[in-house]
Amino acid sequence: MSGGGCFCFQCVRTQEVAVVEDLGQYKTLLDPGFHFLLWPITNITGTLSLRIQQLDVICETKTKDNVFVTVAVAVQYRVLVDSAYDAWYRLSDPRGQIQSYVFDVIRSTVPRMELDQAFASKAEIAQATLDQLKDVMKDYGYEIMTTLVTDLSPDSKVKASMNEINASRRLKEAASHKAEADKVRQVKAAEAEAEARYLSGLGVARQRKAIVNGLQSSVAEFSSQVEGATPKDVMDILLLSQYFDTLSSVGANSLILEHDPATVASLQRQVGLSFLNTKKKG
Numbered sequence: 001m002s003g004g005g006c007f008c009f010q011c012v013r014t015q016e017v018a019v020v021e022d023l024g025q026y027k028t029l030l031d032p033g034f035h036f037l038l039w040p041i042t043n044i045t046g047t048l049s050l051r052i053q054q055l056d057v058i059c060e061t062k063t064k065d066n067v068f069v070t071v072a073v074a075v076q077y078r079v080l081v082d083s084a085y086d087a088w089y090r091l092s093d094p095r096g097q098i099q100s101y102v103f104d105v106i107r108s109t110v111p112r113m114e115l116d117q118a119f120a121s122k123a124e125i126a127q128a129t130l131d132q133l134k135d136v137m138k139d140y141g142y143e144i145m146t147t148l149v150t151d152l153s154p155d156s157k158v159k160a161s162m163n164e165i166n167a168s169r170r171l172k173e174a175a176s177h178k179a180e181a182d183k184v185r186q187v188k189a190a191e192a193e194a195e196a197r198y199l200s201g202l203g204v205a206r207q208r209k210a211i212v213n214g215l216q217s218s219v220a221e222f223s224s225q226v227e228g229a230t231p232k233d234v235m236d237i238l239l240l241s242q243y244f245d246t247l248s249s250v251g252a253n254s255l256i257l258e259h260d261p262a263t264v265a266s267l268q269r270q271v272g273l274s275f276l277n278t279k280k281k282g
Helices: 081-089 094-112 115-120 122-138 156-225 231-252 262-281
Strands: 009-012 016-022 025-030 033-036 042-049 053-062 068-079 142-154
Touching: 009 016, 009 042, 016 081, 025 081, 042 081, 053 094, 068 081, 068 094, 068 122, 094 122, 094 142, 115 122, 115 142, 122 142, 142 156
Parallel strands: none
Antiparallel strands: 009 033, 016 025, 016 042, 053 068, 068 142
């Protein structure tokens, strides 16, 4: 608060400290409250805020893998009451001073990191900035409370390429999972088909066994009940019956098929020869 008025009474606001000069020479600091001054000999030349302030710094630099990035750093600081003299008289532009040190730290730290590492090391960058500023600014009457890296943004083209790489990687993983699922599906289908064929074979074998057992029982029963009938006669009758059943099934499908009565005798001879050859090989 300026002391250029025409009164000798001045008020200092809460969370402020006033710098008093006597004929242009530093005299004292005034705490918040009501004060009496011998104006114009003594006056308040200025005030310093004791509240925490924030300075946002935007810095452009390059990473180790030659990617230009924009780094946003927020520096929170305040004036030390005991060092208010240094804060007022030793620095003419404290915000510019802080900004210069932030530029120096960012441009010496980030170029040693690759882009991915820089994204993962925002806390390390902030800590390096804090360590650099803390001791230096304390000599000038300022306390650096904390530093935060609020943003780290590469060029828009780099962002687009990174998104494409990520999308391609995810598509590759999706294709791999889909191929694995198709493989499992095909293996399960093959196993199911093999099991079905196995069970079908068992069914056919049991069916044929039941037919043979039925024929054997029929032949034995017919031979015992009809005098003079041999098993060969019974087999001829059964074979002829099966032949007529086959013709009936074929005719139901509107198919034209040559019919020769000698076919039954030929089929009988072929079956008999087949059995004989099997016995000889056995």
